[in-house]
Each structure stands twice: as structure tokens, then as C-alpha cells.
Amino acid sequence: MDISDVQSDITEVLLTEEQIAEKIGDLARRIEADYTDDDNLLLVGVLRGAVMVMADLARELRVQLNMDWMAVSSYGSGTQSSGVVRILKDLDTDISGRKVLIVEDIIDSGLTLSWLLANLRSRGAASVEICALLRKPEAVKVEIDVRYIGFDIPNAFVVGYGLDYAERYRNLKSIGVLAPHVYS
Ligand code: 5GP
Ligand code: MG
Ligand code: MG
Numbered sequence: 100m101d102i103s104d105v106q107s108d109i110t111e112v113l114l115t116e117e118q119i120a121e122k123i124g125d126l127a128r129r130i131e132a133d134y135t136d137d138d139n140l141l142l143v144g145v146l147r148g149a150v151m152v153m154a155d156l157a158r159e160l161r162v163q164l165n166m167d168w169m170a171v172s173s174y175g176s177g178t179q180s181s182g183v184v185r186i187l188k189d190l191d192t193d194i195s196g197r198k199v200l201i202v203e204d205i206i207d208s209g210l211t212l213s214w215l216l217a218n219l220r221s222r223g224a225a226s227v228e229i230c231a232l233l234r235k236p237e238a239v240k241v242e243i244d245v246r247y248i249g250f251d252i253p254n255a256f257v258v259g260y261g262l263d264y265a266e267r268y269r270n271l272k273s274i275g276v277l278a279p280h281v282y283s
Contacts, residue, residue: 127159209241
């Protein structure tokens with residue numbers, strides 16, 4: 100689905116399909132430079148927003164890897180982080196001794212990721228790094244070391260390319276700012 104299909108719900112196209120694809124390629128080149136086939140990298144995608152990033156990034160990576168998924172909840176169906184993280188679906192993989200790369204759509208308050216980092220580290224992973232496609236200004240205040248960042252974006256609620264509002268807009272090919280009339 101393209102922005103033109105939901106035009107009145109989007110105030111601004113922030114990132115086009117082409118810009119996203121180019122950035123995913125850049126991220127993949129940086130990541131594959133840091134891992135070898137022997138590392139048997141484990142990508143951990145955070146459901147559901149990171150599905151598109153995961154699918155495109157994994158196919159760009161020219162290094163052996165496995166994929167697993169976690170589902171956590173921090174937002175409910177609204178636009179504000181609640182700060183309470185719940186595991187809705189845990190990993191199927193034992194990550195002790197594994198090199199793990201968390202794949203995320205967006206970092207806003209950073210609450211979700213700082214919680215996830217601590218959680219995965221406590222399971223004895225050899226390393227846990229983060230790759231996030233988008234980062235909002237608030238995240239700069241949070242003490243988490245995010246090794247791979249795609250774009251720094253303004254402080255607006257964005258949808259598309261996996262990102263939803265009330266489970267809608269995930270299938271937009273580009274990323275846009277959600278019009279306030281949709282959620283107010
Ligand atoms: P944080 O804990 O960093 O505040 O937010 C984490 C999660 O909230 C993200 O992984 C994402 O699912 C959701 N989120 C944060 N900002 C946005 C946004 O602008 N748009 C959408 N659709 N989801 C967001
Ligand atoms: Mg997410
Ligand atoms: Mg969401």
C-alpha cells in the first residue's frame with residue numbers, strides 16, 4: 100500500500116520506499132563487517148513493528164544468521180509509551196553464548212529497548228547489540244548504546260513500513276507522519 104491510498108491520514112511523507120531500501124543496505128554493510136559466518140549471528144526481531152525491517156535487513160546480510168522473534172508490549176493501542184513492558188511471546192532460542200542483534204523499528208523513550216537489553220543480557224548472551232531503523236529525539240537522553248541506527252527523525256508519531264496506529268498502516272511502503280485527526 101502506498102501513501103496515496105491513505106492520503107488524508109498522513110500529513111507528511113518522511114521516508115520513501117527508496118530511501119528506506121538504501122538505508123537498509125547501508126546498515127547491512129556495517130553489520131556484516133562486524134560479524135563472520137562462524138559467529139552464527141542471531142537476529143531478534145521485536146514483533147510486530149520490526150517485521151519489515153527484519154525481512155529486508157536479513158535478506159541484505161551476506162553473513163550466516165538465524166532469526167527469532169519476541170513480542171513485547173509497551174504502548175497498548177495508543178500513541179504514548181506506558182513504561183510497562185510485558186513479554187507476550189518469548190524467544191524459542193537459547194541465547195547463552197550467542198551473538199545477538201536486536202532488530203527494532205523505532206526508539207522513542209527507549210524504555211522498551213533498555214528493558215530488552217537487560218533481559219537478553221541476563222540470559223548469558225555473548226553479546227547483545229541493537230539495530231533500529233528510526234530514532235526519535237527523546238531517545239538521545241537514554242543511556243543505551245545503539246550500534247546501528249538508520250534515521251534520526253523528528254518527534255512525531257509515524258506509521259508505515261511495519262509501524263502501526265491501532266494495528267493499521269503497517270503495510271504502507273513508505274513512512275509518514277500520522278494526521279492528528281486519526282487519533283484525536
Ligand atoms: P519506546 O519504548 O522507545 O518509547 O517505544 C518503543 C515502541 O513503541 C516502538 O518499538 C514502537 O513499536 C512504538 N513506537 C514508538 N514511537 C512510535 C511512532 O512514532 N509510531 C509508531 N507507530 N510506533 C511507535
Ligand atoms: Mg518496536
Ligand atoms: Mg504499535
